[in-house]
Amino acid sequence: MSTETRKLDRVVIRFAGDSGDGMQLTGDRFTSEAAAFGNDLATQPNFPAEIRAPQGTLPGVSSFQLHFADYDILTPGDRPDVLVAMNPAALKANVVDLPDGGILIVNTDEFSKRNLTKVGYDSNPLEDDSLERFQVHKVAMATLTIGALEETGLGKKDAERAKNMFALGLLSWMYHRPTEGTERFLREKFAKKPDIAEANVLAFRAGFYYGETTEAFAVTYEVAPAKLNVGTYRQITGNTATAYGIVAAAQLAKLPVVLGTYPITPASDILHELSKHKNFDITTVQAEDEIAGIGIALGASYGGAIGVTSTSGPGIALKSETIGLGVMTELPLLVIDVQRGGPSTGLPTKTEQADLLQAMFGRNGESPVPIVAPQSPSDCFDAVVDATRIALKYRTPVLFLSDGAIANGSEPWMIPDVETLPDLTVEFATDPENFQPYSRDPETLARPWAVPGTPGLQHRIGGLEKQDVTGNISYDPENHDKMVRLRQAKIDGIEVPDVVVEDPDGNAKVLVVGWGSSYGPIGAAARRVRKLGLPVAHAHLRHLNPFPKNLGDVLKSYEKVIVPEMNLGQLALLLRAKYLVDAVSYTKVQGLPFKAEELQDVLADVIKGVSA
Amino acid sequence: MTAIDLGIPGLTGVPTTDEKQTARDYKSDQEVRWCPGCGDYIVLNTMQSFLPSLGLKRENIVFVSGIGCSSRFPYYMNTYGMHSIHGRAPAIATGLAVARPDLSVWVVTGDGDALSIGGNHLIHTLRRNVNLKILLFNNRIYGLTKGQYSPTSEEGKITKSTPLGSLDHPFNPVSLALGAEASFVGRALDSDKAGLTSVLRQAAEHRGSALVEIYQNCPIFNDGAFDVLKDADEAQRRIINVVDGEPIRFGREGEYCVVREGFGLAVAKSADVDASDIVVHDASDLNLSFALSRLSTQDLTHTVTGVFRRADRTTYDDGVRAQVNEAKASKAADLSKLLHGKDTWTVVG
Numbered sequence: 001m002s003t004e005t006r007k008l009d010r011v012v013i014r015f016a017g018d019s020g021d022g023m024q025l026t027g028d029r030f031t032s033e034a035a036a037f038g039n040d041l042a043t044q045p046n047f048p049a050e051i052r053a054p055q056g057t058l059p060g061v062s063s064f065q066l067h068f069a070d071y072d073i074l075t076p077g078d079r080p081d082v083l084v085a086m087n088p089a090a091l092k093a094n095v096v097d098l099p100d101g102g103i104l105i106v107n108t109d110e111f112s113k114r115n116l117t118k119v120g121y122d123s124n125p126l127e128d129d130s131l132e133r134f135q136v137h138k139v140a141m142a143t144l145t146i147g148a149l150e151e152t153g154l155g156k157k158d159a160e161r162a163k164n165m166f167a168l169g170l171l172s173w174m175y176h177r178p179t180e181g182t183e184r185f186l187r188e189k190f191a192k193k194p195d196i197a198e199a200n201v202l203a204f205r206a207g208f209y210y211g212e213t214t215e216a217f218a219v220t221y222e223v224a225p226a227k228l229n230v231g232t233y234r235q236i237t238g239n240t241a242t243a244y245g246i247v248a249a250a251q252l253a254k255l256p257v258v259l260g261t262y263p264i265t266p267a268s269d270i271l272h273e274l275s276k277h278k279n280f281d282i283t284t285v286q287a288e289d290e291i292a293g294i295g296i297a298l299g300a301s302y303g304g305a306i307g308v309t310s311t312s313g314p315g316i317a318l319k320s321e322t323i324g325l326g327v328m329t330e331l332p333l334l335v336i337d338v339q340r341g342g343p344s345t346g347l348p349t350k351t352e353q354a355d356l357l358q359a360m361f362g363r364n365g366e367s368p369v370p371i372v373a374p375q376s377p378s379d380c381f382d383a384v385v386d387a388t389r390i391a392l393k394y395r396t397p398v399l400f401l402s403d404g405a406i407a408n409g410s411e412p413w414m415i416p417d418v419e420t421l422p423d424l425t426v427e428f429a430t431d432p433e434n435f436q437p438y439s440r441d442p443e444t445l446a447r448p449w450a451v452p453g454t455p456g457l458q459h460r461i462g463g464l465e466k467q468d469v470t471g472n473i474s475y476d477p478e479n480h481d482k483m484v485r486l487r488q489a490k491i492d493g494i495e496v497p498d499v500v501v502e503d504p505d506g507n508a509k510v511l512v513v514g515w516g517s518s519y520g521p522i523g524a525a526a527r528r529v530r531k532l533g534l535p536v537a538h539a540h541l542r543h544l545n546p547f548p549k550n551l552g553d554v555l556k557s558y559e560k561v562i563v564p565e566m567n568l569g570q571l572a573l574l575l576r577a578k579y580l581v582d583a584v585s586y587t588k589v590q591g592l593p594f595k596a597e598e599l600q601d602v603l604a605d606v607i608k609g610v611s612a
Numbered sequence: 613m614t615a616i617d618l619g620i621p622g623l624t625g626v627p628t629t630d631e632k633q634t635a636r637d638y639k640s641d642q643e644v645r646w647c648p649g650c651g652d653y654i655v656l657n658t659m660q661s662f663l664p665s666l667g668l669k670r671e672n673i674v675f676v677s678g679i680g681c682s683s684r685f686p687y688y689m690n691t692y693g694m695h696s697i698h699g700r701a702p703a704i705a706t707g708l709a710v711a712r713p714d715l716s717v718w719v720v721t722g723d724g725d726a727l728s729i730g731g732n733h734l735i736h737t738l739r740r741n742v743n744l745k746i747l748l749f750n751n752r753i754y755g756l757t758k759g760q761y762s763p764t765s766e767e768g769k770i771t772k773s774t775p776l777g778s779l780d781h782p783f784n785p786v787s788l789a790l791g792a793e794a795s796f797v798g799r800a801l802d803s804d805k806a807g808l809t810s811v812l813r814q815a816a817e818h819r820g821s822a823l824v825e826i827y828q829n830c831p832i833f834n835d836g837a838f839d840v841l842k843d844a845d846e847a848q849r850r851i852i853n854v855v856d857g858e859p860i861r862f863g864r865e866g867e868y869c870v871v872r873e874g875f876g877l878a879v880a881k882s883a884d885v886d887a888s889d890i891v892v893h894d895a896s897d898l899n900l901s902f903a904l905s906r907l908s909t910q911d912l913t914h915t916v917t918g919v920f921r922r923a924d925r926t927t928y929d930d931g932v933r934a935q936v937n938e939a940k941a942s943k944a945a946d947l948s949k950l951l952h953g954k955d956t957w958t959v960v961g
Contacts, residue, residue, distance in 0.1 A: 038957060181955070230961045234953050244951055251947050258711050260703075277950065278939035283710055283932055288736035292703035295696075295733070299676070299707025302694060303715070307707065325697055415956065418948045452674045452692035452708070452715055460640065460687050462695025463679075472642065473687065 004219045005176075010069035011223055012077030013171065015164075016094045017086030017107075019052050019062045022164040027064025029168055029185060033177040035235040035412055038225030039068040042520065043410045044076035044593065049265065049348040056115050061093040070224040074527075075520035076409060078595035084167050086110065086141070089119045095131070104134040105170070107163065109142035137216055141166050141207075148206035154199050162203035169207025176222050179208065231414040238377035238406035239266070241413065242336060243273035245384030246308055247280050252385070253392055253424035256281040256305045260296025262289055265348045266407045267312040267338040290318035294335065298322055301331045302461075304428060304451035306388065310336035312404075313346055316355055317362070324363045326397035327487060329461045330438075330447045333397035334388055335369075338407045339516075341591040350591025351404035353516050354567035359399040360545055360574070366484045368491040370394070371544035373401040375519035378413035380406060383542055385421065392426045394494055395446045401544070403566075405593045406517045432456025437471035445490035447471075496543040498550040503537035505530060510607045511558035513583070515541040515571055518564055518594055525599030534607040544571070547578070555581045560610050562586060564599055621819035622743065625713040626672050633664035640690040651802035651828035652682055652749065660689070662809050666716075666816060673716045676705040678725035681756050682749035682828070685720040699730025702737040705744050709929045716816070719746040724754050727763040727783050734823075735792035740928035741820040745812075748785055748825045749802075753834035766910050771833075786905040786920055789823040790898065796822035797901065798919040799908075802829060803842055807853065807917055814919050820927045827915075840912050852879075854904060854918040856895040859887075870907065877903040879914060895922040 013030065017023045024045055034041045044065045053060030067077035082103040085091035087110035098104060111126055125131050126138055141163045148166070149159040165186070172179055183201050190197035211217050236244075250257045261271050263286065275284040283300075287293040290311055297307030311319060316337045326333040339355045341347025359371050370390050374383035384400055391398040429435060429448035437459040438447050450457040459471060467474035468482055501511070502523075514522045519540045526538045539554055541547070555561055555575065561583040563572040569585035576583050586602050588594060638660040646652045663673065673691040677683035679698035686693025692715075696704045701719045709717045726734045726748050737744060753771070754760040760773040761780065768777040789797045796818040800808035808826065815822035827838045840846045852862045852870065860870040861882060869882045869890040877891060877900075894900055901921035908915045 032955060036955065036957060038959065228959045230959050232952070232956050232958045234951075234956045247950060248947055251945065256711065258707055260707055278936045279943040280945045280947075280950075281936060281940065283936055285706070285710060285932070287703065288732055291700060292706070292733050292736065295700045295703030296707035296710065299704035299709075300711040301707075302704070303708045303711035305711040321697055322700065329694070415948075415951050418951070452712065453672050455669070455671045458671055458690055458692055460642075460689075460693040460695065462677075462686070462693075463697060464695065 003217065005222055006219055007222050007224070009071060009223070010067065010073060011082065011175065011221065012065060012067045012080045013082045013084070014063055014065040014080035014094060014097070015084045015167065016061060016063040016090035017164070018055055018089065019048060019050070019060045020055065021062070021086045023062045023064050023086070026164045026168045027066055029182050030171060030177070031066050031235060031410060032181055032185070033172060033179070034066065034068040035233070036178055036181050039070065039223055040072050040226035040228060040412060041066060041068040041235070042073055042076040043067070044405065045408045047349055056087055056089055056110070056118050058089050058093055058119055061090050063090070063094060068223055070226050072226060072228065074523040075593070075596055078597050082171070084171065086163070086167070088115050088121055091125065092119050092121065098134060100133045102134050103137070104131060105137045105139060105167070107141040107167070108138045109140050139170070139210070144206060144210060145203045148202055149199050152195065152199055152202065154195065158196070159199060162200050165200045165203040166207035166210070169204040170211045173208045173211035174217065174220050176220060179204070228412065229414060233412045233414050235410050236378050236413040237269075237408060237410040238374065238380045238402055239269040239338070239408070240273055241378055241380035242384050242400075242402060243270050245381040246274060246334070246388070247277055247282065248381070248418070248421060249385045249388035249424055250280060250282065250306055252421055253306060253388065253426060256283065257308055258297060258300030258305045259284045259308045259310065260287050260293040260300070261285070261310045262287050262293045262315065264290070264312045264315045266340060266404045267310045267315070267336065269407070270310045270336060270338075290315040291322065294319040294322040294333075298326055298331060298333055301333050302329070302451070304449070306332065306334065306392070308334040308336065310338070312338045313340045313342055313348065314344060316358060320363050323369060323397045324365065324367050325463050327363070327367045327369060328463050328466070330395045332391040332395055332449070334384075334391050334400065335397055336384075336400045336402065339401055339403040341589070347591045349404065351517065351593060352566050352589060352591060353401070353403055353518070354570065354589065355401060356515070356544060356567065356570040357573070359401055366488060368488050369397050369399050369545065370491055370494055371399045371401060373516040373542060373544055374406055375516060375540055375542065377406050377409050377411050381413070381416075385424070386542070389422065389424050390494055392424055393446065394444055394490060395449055396491065401516060403517050428454065429457060430454055436469045437461060438466050438469050440486070445486065445493060492546050494546055496546060496548055499539050499541060499548040499554060501537050501539045501554055502526070503535070505535035508535040508537040509559040509610050510603070511537045511539060511555065511561045512603060513539050513541065513555070513561060513563050513571070513575065514565070515544055518566065521594035521596045521599050522564060524596035525603055528596065528600040529603045529607060532604065534604055536603055536607055541571070552579045555579050555583070560584065560606055562603065562606050564594060564602065566594070620817045622815075622817045622822075623666065623668065623716060624819065626716045627669045627714060628667045629669045633667070633670070635660040635664065637670065638663050638690050640688050642687045644688050645684065646681060647832050649831035650681070651751065651830070652685070654802045654805070655747070655749065655808070655826055655828065656685065656688055658805050658808050659812070662812050665813070668716055672714055673718070674708060675718045675720055676701045676708065677720040678722075678730060679756070680722040680725045681830075682720055682722045683725060699725055699728070700733060701725070702730065702733040702744065702746065706737055706740070706742045709742050709744055710932055713929065713933060717744050719744050721746060721748055723748065723750045723752060723762045723764040723785070727785060727788070735788070738789055738792040738794040738821045738823060741795050741925050743819055743821070743927045743929050745815045745822045746824065748823060749828045750785060750825050751828045751830040751834055752837050753830050755830050755833055759833035782910055784905060784908060785823075785825045786908065787902065790902045790905055790921060794823050794921065795820040795923045795925045796919070797921045798822070799825040799827070799917050801827045801838065801841055801917065804917070811919060814922065818922055820925060838912065841915055850912060850914055852907065852914055852916045854893045854916060854920065856893055856919060856922065859890040859892050861890060875903075877907055879907065895919055898923070
């Protein structure tokens with residue numbers, strides 16, 4: 001029997017299994033294969049906060065969704081076209097997302113009565129008709145893997161562990177993926193355990209050959225390489241791009257970095273990554289707590305380094321007081337907040353963008369700080385370089401609001417030519433003649449960065465209110481009023497680029513405004529409604545404080561403004577307050593990114609309402 | 613720059629000057645605003661008199677403080693200084709020390725600042741052995757908030773917040789520091805200029821975290837807390853000043869001494885014991901240092917002063933710098949190479 005090959009423009013695959021099944025690794029490898037093949041792609045890992053939740057249970061399900069295409073895509077996809085379910089829990093947790101006619105590949109070996117009962121299946125869904133609207137492929141992955149590894153002498157338990165590579169091999173065959181990269185990767189990963197490396201390679205090949213030889217799969221699929229802009233690409237996650245952006249910014253500023261931080265999900269990978277790059281004059285300090293982390297960063301900034309701290313969720317609350325000291329002492333400080341579901345401990349591994357108002361206002365007193373938000377995993381690089389520019393040039397803490405979806409999601413990144421990156425060098429104060437610690441640059445309103453060790457510039461700073469110019473302690477009412485306004489004016493005057501409005505039809509009456517990681521779903525939804533003949537304009541904000549100077553005019557030039565957010569309307573609140581526009585808020589806080597299809601419906605309804 | 617290596621481990625890397633300095637050079641132009649009679653004045657004067665003897669460039673000295681009466685200290689020193697956040701000075705100073713090996717960094721803190729709100733940072737700084745000199749002004753009361761009990765106040769203390777007496781059991785700061793693996797711990801009285809200067813000097817010379825507890829009188833909210841140690845006769849019976857390598861004897865004629873008792877130490881009359889039974893202080897012996905710290909009682913029946921412990925241990929900041937320098941020496945900082953990573957693909961037109 002010959003296999004038919006169908007050409008597709010895009011595919012969404014979701015690998016789902018138990019936390020211990022290696023689904024993240026499997027997804028990651030398939031992503032690398034797609035990248036190597038030249039597809040555009042976007043990924044969305046989804047895993048529990050527990051390291052190993054009880055085996056085979058719904059809370060223990062871990063999944064990895066990958067969207068790859070022959071054109072530029074914006075999201076990891078709303079729903080999978082293909083669901084790989086390694087056990088009954090993974091099936092139960094994910095099958096609701098599989099559309100009718102979708103491909104379902106199931107590892108039958110785990111469908112024992114006990115495992116079915118554990119997740120509340122009264123009968124085996126593989127044996128009743130509950131899955132009949134899908135194209136179901138039942139594959140005994142564990143048995144086949146163990147069989148393939150029989151001659152290696154590996155114990156059954158170890159052999160069975162390689163079943164995720166069997167699944168990867170099968171999918172690689174189905175989608176005509178290159179395989180050399182994965183084999184090379186496995187041999188490198190398990191270099192110290194060559195027998196395990198070989199077992200994984202064998203399992204991977206066994207999955208591939210299984211697809212080729214069995215007659216169960218009548219169709220394979222091809223997704224051609226995407227026509228991306230000319231350049232050299234790599235795959236990158238948001239946290240890696242953030243770390244690289246910090247390294248780059250330090251090189252561009254010719255300054256060392258001191259990262260003071262405390263491990264917290266999902267920000268820890270920034271610490272892990274930066275700690276590998278000490279050769280770039282980067283010091284990482286794992287502090288005793290969140291407060292010490294940012295204190296160490298601020299102390300380093302005071303000493304003339306780029307002080308950086310990274311956190312998430314409740315960690316940002318603990319750092320508030322030190323951010324305030326940074327505002328008062330007017331020192332550069334980069335505060336990375338990888339937002340997650342809140343309040344309190346909230347949803348550690350899920351995404352949300354509900355820290356905007358805290359970033360904006362969450363300190364005692366009038367304590368303005370600039371806010372920069374990346375819109376996609378790769379955008380973290382440019383955004384963090386820009387955040388560092390602001391911190392250094394204006395001598396201020398800057399809040400960088402990434403989120404869980406961006407942090408762990410990945411996409412191709414066109415690697416920039418380092419020669420084209422901006423110059424971030426700053427000058428320390430050195431001249432004792434008329435030196436005043438709180439004199440200001442007339443253009444930026446920044447005060448001098450006078451670091452200890454500079455002769456003749458000895459001075460004292462601190463959290464008490466400063467006398468204008470001299471920086472001495474002052475309780476004078478007029479002076480306090482002046483200083484509050486000066487600090488605000490400095491932040492308000494930060495130069496940020498104008499917001500760019502995407503309106504290919506040129507006649508949209510409705511503007512959708514977003515910020516942060518909703519760029520992908522909003523952008524994809526906008527494309528869809530335009531295809532339906534409904535024009536819509538999309539503006540996405542990287543700079544949340546200060547807003548771009550043209551934002552007010554942009555907002556007022558549309559009949560309707562809609563603001564989708566993964567919070568209860570925080571940006572909408574700011575826009576309404578500042579610009580007196582009747583912005584409509586569309587909100588969802590499920591710990592998951594928006595789906596393009598739901599935003600499509602929301603936008604379509606608003607546009608039709610305006611036209612009618 | 614005349615950067616002479618003085619051979620003082622604690623100050624290696626900090627540039628020195630040949631210019632003669634006096635205490636006046638270390639006074640800032642700010643008016644000192646502590647209450648009349650506050651022990652902080654004496655400590656400030658002692659510090660300003662002591663620093664010139666180190667011969668360091670003033671611009672390479674930094675005082676970092678938290679919040680509280682004593683934490684105003686940096687404003688009065690003509691050096692660099694930061695008056696930071698309640699309890700957080702050790703963390704901020706750690707960042708500074710890690711970033712800058714050419715600075716002599718001092719932390720000024722109090723019993724509330726260091727032991728209550730900032731307890732976590734204090735113990736972890738001592739554990740890491742960051743090259744910081746931490747001066748803990750202990751007046752056994754909250755002064756700036758106007759008289760509540762502190763973590764070093766005695767049980768039963770009547771204060772504004774404890775009208776029926778405090779229920780909190782106090783810390784012994786020296787025991788706490790030793791328990792936190794501090795490599796240097798000393799204690800001195802604010803009024804004892806010579807003793808305080810001696811401990812400050814040894815702290816400055818030590819490479820690593822040095823905790824110096826300073827008994828300091830608050831004339832407003834806890835006046836006379838240490839008076840029994842300031843009365844000449846009482847002091848003879850109560851203060852046990854220890855010197856590394858010397859037998860521990862005290863009293864006007866050395867009539868008292870310290871001997872071993874069980875797992876700890878006890879005070880005895882020198883006349884009653886064999887001279888060979890008198891404990892010889894060994895600042896490198898942690899168990900002895902700890903036992904000495906337990907001889908000090910909250911009611912000041914006995915108080916040990918001097919340097920309890922001084923031990924060589926790699927400092928955190930030196931270690932961090934060594935790792936960075938090694939990485940820089942072994943691998944070029946090639947940004948383009950880093951950004952490319954291992955797996956790239958190229959799209960051609």
